[in-house]
Amino acid sequence: MVELLFWPALLAYGEAAVAYAGDARRPGSMGRLATWGVRIGWLVQTALLVAQAARAAAFPWDTWAGSLNLFVWLVVGAYLIWGCKPRFRLLGLVVMPLAALLLAISYAAGGVAGSGRSGYSTLFLVGHVGFVLAGFAGLTLAAALALLYLWQERELKRRSPTVLRFRAPSLVTLESLFGRTVAYSLPVLTLGMAAGFARLRHGSQLDPLIVLTVLTWAVFGAFLVLRFGAGWHGRRAAYTTLAGFAFVVALQLSLHMGHFA
């Protein structure tokens, strides 16, 4: 059953990625195909996660590959909130190939098949893993928006004749969106971290993953202070968001080191 749901989800995400590329070349019906690919893929992946949860005796996404599966679902879900509007289709060109790739990696690493056995309670893992991954998903989306901002800003600065060919959101909209996305995502990440710290056994050592998470939190915390307190805007704000996202990538890559072991 789970196998049957994985392939349609991957296919729909892949179709969305290809259709977004087609839409960037020639806006029109390809964009609508892409949007439907995202919607259908996300619904099928939701069914996949439900099937996994129903089959598992405990929290099914406590492995690196499993958490990647959940992470993809959260990123696409966050993108779906407003990303399907025609003006944001270029964002889909950033998000959907990444989603399709990560889902395929998750499958190859066994993230769709089942879960490892963790010594932690399901409630704790739902709170900790769920919130941390939701926070990361939001920060990933913020990074995609910042990337789109930098591209758009460069095109305008270079006075490229093709600047109006791609229907991207305005600079002001993108800047406001990636700032707000970080502002919403950081408290969610904080909740997840708090759940983790609360469960940290007395005398246990801080593993590198915890240190990286704290660093990520610090970078995005500094971003919010500078953005809303000191009036940081434009390229500097976008680069800071991307720097924070580099920590998110590092975190995702190092999760397989056995954080829940």
Next chain:
Amino acid sequence: MSLVLVGTSHRLSPVEERERVAFDLAGAAALARGLALEGEAVCLSTCNRTELYLVDPDPEAAEARASKALLGEEVELYRMTDEAAALHLFRVAAGLDSLVPGEGEILGQVRDAFEAGARGPVLDRLFREALRVGKKVRTETAINESPASVSSAAAALAQQVFGDLSGCRVLLVGAGEVSELAARALAARGATIAAVTSRTQANAEKLADAFDARAVPFAGLGSELEHADVVVSSTSSAEPILSREQVPDRKGRPLFVIDLAVPRDVDPAVAELEDCYLYDIDDLQAVVRESLSGRRREAERAEAIVEHEAERFRDWQASLRVVPAIASLRERAESIRSGELAKAEGRLEGLSESERRTVESITTQIVNKLLHVPIVRLKQAAAAEGSGYVEVAKDLFGLPDDENADSRRKSRK
């Protein structure tokens, strides 16, 4: 009934010829009524074209009337009929025959001409379809999305920076026609023209009045820059009037500077400032060129839509040709049915009212079911093969010619 189009456009005639056959809306309406006689007529007259669409049983006579009305001996005209005429109108409504592909004004002009014309079933359907096709092309392609002039390109670029322009404050430096055009394009997208400055204060005041803005002295340019989001500059100054040093710290707020002057008013170093976007006339013209080539690319997609819709219209028009034959066929069948019932009246006397209604209903249903397939086939064949099939049906069922059938129907009424 045939559809006839006679007209001229910017593709065929120079303005000296076109202006001789140009009509205002009232004149176009009067001409259409005069030409319609017992048929239908619409006159579409814009600065780029004057076209007469006529529906008449005698297409040659209709064409002669239209040619005479458009000074056919002095002005070069094109003439089209039926499917070609429909395709042409669909292309016109879609903006594919316009100077700037996809321009939106033509759709309103087609609607006005249609509403003022002497309409009947064919032109009603034709123009409604044309308006629908025009909208469809603009919805399903990006033909009208990119700017086609320097001022609209400037406004579109400002939108690319700020998004919604409502709340954006525009400072006009120079009060000439170029500034005014750019200001109108920005105001049309919601921007507020906040201040106008010019070396000649009277000109600044005149333009400021037009936009309900403030006229400020030229010396106050630096302080006005602090409040502006968009600056449009088009003075005749030989030296730059806006240097990098004059631009105050934006504190993260973008500044979009449009330099429409030659020689340029704005020091190119202004573009190096963070959050500052400077476009001169060459940059804007490059954007317009690119967007026009984009419109032409989209026009290829639009042509396919228009051709498909013209085919649909042709099918509908062809189905009209079988209407008299179908009406005769139904009439004949009904007369046979009612005649046979009348003959059997003596044998049906004993039936109750409800039983009579049942007999009526059953015989009507039998006739309808027998006729259903031949009628559907007739309509399909008319669209695919022309009128040959209709003639065969008339011969097979012994139906009268269309004129005889019409006169018989009228005399019965």
